[in-house]
Amino acid sequence: MAKTYIFLGPPGAGKGTQAQRLVEEKGFVQISTGDILREAVKKGTELGKKAKEYMEAGKLVPDEIIIGIIKEKLKELEGKDIILDGFPRTIPQAEALDRMLPEVGRSLDGVILFDVPDDEVIKRLSGRRVDPKTGKVYHIIYNPPPEGVEVIQRDDDKEEVIKKRLEVYHSQTAPLIEYYKKQNKLQLIDATNPPDEVYKKLLSVIK
Numbered sequence: 558m559a560k561t562y563i564f565l566g567p568p569g570a571g572k573g574t575q576a577q578r579l580v581e582e583k584g585f586v587q588i589s590t591g592d593i594l595r596e597a598v599k600k601g602t603e604l605g606k607k608a609k610e611y612m613e614a615g616k617l618v619p620d621e622i623i624i625g626i627i628k629e630k631l632k633e634l635e636g637k638d639i640i641l642d643g644f645p646r647t648i649p650q651a652e653a654l655d656r657m658l659p660e661v662g663r664s665l666d667g668v669i670l671f672d673v674p675d676d677e678v679i680k681r682l683s684g685r686r687v688d689p690k691t692g693k694v695y696h697i698i699y700n701p702p703p704e705g706v707e708v709i710q711r712d713d714d715k716e717e718v719i720k721k722r723l724e725v726y727h728s729q730t731a732p733l734i735e736y737y738k739k740q741n742k743l744q745l746i747d748a749t750n751p752p753d754e755v756y757k758k759l760l761s762v763i764k
Contacts, residue, residue, distance in 0.1 A: 562640050562641070563668040565669065566671030569677075569681040570671035571673075574752060588630060588641050593630050594608055604622055624653045627641075648732050666763070668743050672747055681696075683716045685711070685714045695708055
């Protein structure tokens with residue numbers, strides 16, 4: 558059976574970077590809720606049209622629509638190893654996913670929590686700078702821009718915004734951590750380590 562993993566972790570934990578490596582090196586498919594919502598809207602599927610109404614009204618897309626779109630995507634990806642990134646975000650979504658996976662011939666192999674303390678997240682994200690001309694991302698500590706390159710700080714990388722995002726993350730995701738712990742599905746990875754070490758640990762978890 559194809560593998561199914563969920564990636565959890567705060568913004569800036571490096572989930573996207575690690576998922577990308579699994580995509581490139583191990584043939585996984587990364588499913589990000591935002592991406593597949595936009596894809597369904599673009600394709601004009603039945604559920605995509607419904608989602609579009611909510612998005613255009615600036616409202617949150619209801620769970621049943623998101624779950625329906627994910628279900629369609631999973632049917633499309635039959636036989637492929639997948640990573641769910643950014644879903645589920647809440648207990649009701651996790652319960653819906655538990656019910657849905659057997660319907661598409663899958664089971665959940667594991668939930669990987671990329672663990673990073675809040676102060677490290679703030680350091681990582683608030684240090685990000687972008688070159689508006691090329692879109693290239695730098696970091697004032699880890700990867701400073703070359704001399705003469707003018708960079709800007711995006712609004713969502715400002716410290717007060719990051720703190721708000723972390724609050725939302727903790728209030729929504731903490732219950733999920735407990736939920737998957739009880740199912741013995743949760744694997745914790747210390748994501749403060751260098752990316753290569755994190756990836757090595759990740760490979761040992763999903764072998």
